Amino acid sequence: MNTFAISVEKVIGISLLTLLLLLALGEPVLLGTNGNQQNLKQVLEAPSAQHWLGTDQFGRDMLARISEGLRISLSLAALSVLSSSIIGMLTGVIAAWCRGWVDTTLNFIANTILALPGLVLILLFAALVPGSFIMLYLAISLVLSVEYFRLVRAITLPVVTGPALENSALMGFPKRYLFIMHIWPPIRQDVLSLAAFGASSSIIAMASVGFVYVGLKPPSPELGLMIVELFPYYHEAPWLLAQPIFALFVLVLGFHLLSAKSDKTPRLNKFIFESSSRLSKSNVMERKL
Amino acid sequence: MRKILLQRLLQAVLMAWSVGTLTFVITRSLPGDMAYKIAAGRYGDDAVSTSAANAVAEELGLHRSAFEHYVSWMTDLASLDLGTSLVTGAPIVVELQNQLSYTLVLAGLAILVSALIAFPLGIYSGIRSARKSENSPKSRASLFDKTALAFSTFVRSQPVFCLGLILIFIFALELNWLPVAGSSGFVYTILPVMTLGLSLAAISNRVIRNSTVSAVQSGYFHFAKIKGLSAFEAFKCHAFPNIVTPALAFMGIQLIGLIEGVIMIESLFAWPGIGHGLSHAVFARDITMLQGTALLMGILFVLVNTLVDLSQYALDPRVRENRGYSQ
Numbered sequence: 095m096n097t098f099a100i101s102v103e104k105v106i107g108i109s110l111l112t113l114l115l116l117l118a119l120g121e122p123v124l125l126g127t128n129g130n131q132q133n134l135k136q137v138l139e140a141p142s143a144q145h146w147l148g149t150d151q152f153g154r155d156m157l158a159r160i161s162e163g164l165r166i167s168l169s170l171a172a173l174s175v176l177s178s179s180i181i182g183m184l185t186g187v188i189a190a191w192c193r194g195w196v197d198t199t200l201n202f203i204a205n206t207i208l209a210l211p212g213l214v215l216i217l218l219f220a221a222l223v224p225g226s227f228i229m230l231y232l233a234i235s236l237v238l239s240v241e242y243f244r245l246v247r248a249i250t251l252p253v254v255t256g257p258a259l260e261n262s263a264l265m266g267f268p269k270r271y272l273f274i275m276h277i278w279p280p281i282r283q284d285v286l287s288l289a290a291f292g293a294s295s296s297i298i299a300m301a302s303v304g305f306v307y308v309g310l311k312p313p314s315p316e317l318g319l320m321i322v323e324l325f326p327y328y329h330e331a332p333w334l335l336a337q338p339i340f341a342l343f344v345l346v347l348g349f350h351l352l353s354a355k356s357d358k359t360p361r362l363n364k365f366i367f368e369s370s371s372r373l374s375k376s377n378v379m380e381r382k383l
Numbered sequence: 384m385r386k387i388l389l390q391r392l393l394q395a396v397l398m399a400w401s402v403g404t405l406t407f408v409i410t411r412s413l414p415g416d417m418a419y420k421i422a423a424g425r426y427g428d429d430a431v432s433t434s435a436a437n438a439v440a441e442e443l444g445l446h447r448s449a450f451e452h453y454v455s456w457m458t459d460l461a462s463l464d465l466g467t468s469l470v471t472g473a474p475i476v477v478e479l480q481n482q483l484s485y486t487l488v489l490a491g492l493a494i495l496v497s498a499l500i501a502f503p504l505g506i507y508s509g510i511r512s513a514r515k516s517e518n519s520p521k522s523r524a525s526l527f528d529k530t531a532l533a534f535s536t537f538v539r540s541q542p543v544f545c546l547g548l549i550l551i552f553i554f555a556l557e558l559n560w561l562p563v564a565g566s567s568g569f570v571y572t573i574l575p576v577m578t579l580g581l582s583l584a585a586i587s588n589r590v591i592r593n594s595t596v597s598a599v600q601s602g603y604f605h606f607a608k609i610k611g612l613s614a615f616e617a618f619k620c621h622a623f624p625n626i627v628t629p630a631l632a633f634m635g636i637q638l639i640g641l642i643e644g645v646i647m648i649e650s651l652f653a654w655p656g657i658g659h660g661l662s663h664a665v666f667a668r669d670i671t672m673l674q675g676t677a678l679l680m681g682i683l684f685v686l687v688n689t690l691v692d693l694s695q696y697a698l699d700p701r702v703r704e705n706r707g708y709s710q
Contacts, residue, residue: 209398210681213643214661218405221665221673298542302643305544306650306662321548328556339545347540 107290107351110344114164121161129158130313138331150334151327159315160341166316167345170231170300171293178235179289182242187277189243190250197247204240212237213299220303225311230303234296245288249281290353294346301342317342384696391689398681403460406674407453465678466671475675478660483679485566486656489575490645490683494634496580501588504531506626508588509595531588538585543640544647547578551651564653575652579644583637590633591626598622628699635691642684657683 121127133153141148147156189200207215219233220226253259259276267275303309304318312319320338328335422435459466465475512528538546554574555563565571598604599622607617646658653659657676664672696703 205394206397206401209394209685210401210677211639211642211684213646214677214680215405217646217661217665218402218409218673218677221668221670222409224665224668301542302544302647305542305647306666308662308665318542318544321545325548328552332552339541339548342545343541346542347536350536350540 103351103354107348110348114345118161118164118168121157127155127158129154129162129315138327147337148334156334156337160337163315163317163320164341167297167300171296173231174235174238174296175289175292178238178292179242179285182239183246186243186246187250189247190254204243207240216299216303220308230300230309234299238292242288245284246281250277253277253280287353290349294349297345387692391685395682395685398685399678402674402677402681403457406670407456409670465675468669468672470667470669475671479675479679482655482657482660485654486645489654489656490641492576493579493583496576497583497587500584501591505588505591506595509592510599513596513599535585535589538581543582543644544651546582547648547651550574550578566654575648575654579648582644583641586637587630587634591630594626594629598625631691631694635688638684638687642680
């Protein structure tokens with residue numbers, strides 16, 4: 095199997111995300127408009143040469159705000175995916191490697207977190223310190239790292255107990271080598287898929303929390319918050335409301351396409367599927383037979 | 384069977400404990416003076432005085448030590464005493480009862496709608512694409528299948544509240560067919576139920592499609608046809624059970640989506656259910672209400688998961704035979 099073969103979906107996903115990244119990073123460099131600068135003489139304007147995407151209800155430049163909203167969403171996604179994948183992979187590999195009480199404890203913690211729907215947990219964290227980016231980041235990372243933990247543990251467990259790794263270990267190779275040679279290759283694809291998937295779910299989570307008005311506080315141009323704020327002006331300026339919705343849509347679509355479960359990465363799908371069906375054992379037994 | 388129930392009971396207890404502890408931590412670590420905040424929520428920002436704040440602190444026992452407080456908090460929770468709302472003063476249990484009926488109507492109808500959309504769509508596109516790949520192996524997907532995929536991707540690529548907004552724009556603001564938000568009558572249920580149902584169906588129709596393809600292309604299905612069953616009989620007896628069980632199992636995971644969707648959709652459509660209560664409790668810092676709604680959300684989650692497990696048990700003989708199964 096050629097692991098470098100990239101499906102069409104991924105190409106589209108990568109190009110969409112690159113465009114958004116250019117918009118997010120290019121605007122402050124090239125134009126540098128202040129997204130919080132109000133101008134009450136020019137409210138709810140249509141796109142013009144001066145304001146490429148128009149102005150909102152306070153006369154703030156929409157292009158600057160959308161671009162900053164994208165920066166907030168993308169940085170949250172990057173931060174949460176990075177930290178949750180590191181934590182989740184570490185704990186997952188440790189749980190599979192050590193087994194015994196370490197595994198039991200980690201599993202207990204994971205199950206405690208999983209017992210509550212993710213968004214409820216994130217809302218509880220948001221109640222802790224309202225309007226805080228750090229709290230949202232912590233909550234989303236916590237929820238995501240449990241996903242990583244379960245995935246990595248499930249795939250690593252048979253590898254660790256398998257003969258290949260045992261042989262390498264007996265030959266005296268260090269643990270780092272064992273990880274790179276035996277554990278990383280089978281989990282690689284799924285960890286990357288889950289990263290794209292986790293990015294989209296963290297963006298959705300932040301926008302959702304912003305949308306019910308308990309996330310970041312105004313004047314922060316967070317995409318979900320912008321949608322609520324512009325909603326009352328639907329009749330006067332529908333194009334303004336369409337912008338954050340469209341930006342959010344393209345952002346999530348991009349990550350979805352990137353994580354697309356093509357034929358090359360069927361395991362993630364199968365994993366989610368089996369672990370919930372609680373059929374896992376019977377399926378495993380079937381395979382053994 | 385008993386094992387399933389025990390496992391789910393354990394999950395419910397874990398959930399209650401984590402919700403209780405988290406809400407407790409929240410009450411203890413809220414920035415600012417808790418008593419002042421609650422008093423402000425009750426009597427309005429202008430009417431708060433030190434004596435009012437002290438009265439609130441006395442009433443809620445905010446002066447006690449953290450550990451003492453935690454123990455009494457947990458014993459109250461264990462005896463299902465959820466206290467009274469910090470804002471309205473009404474008992475949480477009564478408020479939750481009112482909200483629960485609304486949420487159950489919304490969630491039940493949404494599951495029904497999603498099943499009505501996902502099963503025909505998934506099975507049909509599965510059969511079509513299986514037949515297409517039999518006739519001409521090169522072109523993998525039929526046009527219908529591609530359309531269904533595009534629809535699913537479109538719906539899944541946005542948060543559920545964006546889908547709700549789009550439906551509001553089309554059916555409420557432009558066409559003026561349905562009310563935007565509210566909860567007084569059947570017409571008000573249509574948009575929220577459609578939004579939630581569509582978002583659930585977007586994922587499950589693909590799962591149903593995939594299991595249809597693998598069932599229709601399987602050896603046992605071909606054998607059933609070869610031994611003389613009509614196409615319909617073979618499908619009913621041999622393919623359908625193998626499509627339904629994995630699809631139901633998958634719907635179990637989707638229930639997270641259902642619960643999260645309920646929170647968003649209820650807030651969007653001003654539907655007075657638990658999700659609406661939860662997001663408002665976060666906004667108003669109504670901690671007991673927050674605990675009650677989060678707890679009920681969690682219980683709903685565990686309950687529906689249990690139902691999925693039990694339906695697996697009833698439908699799938701492999702689960703029944705495999706008595707000793709566990710994680």
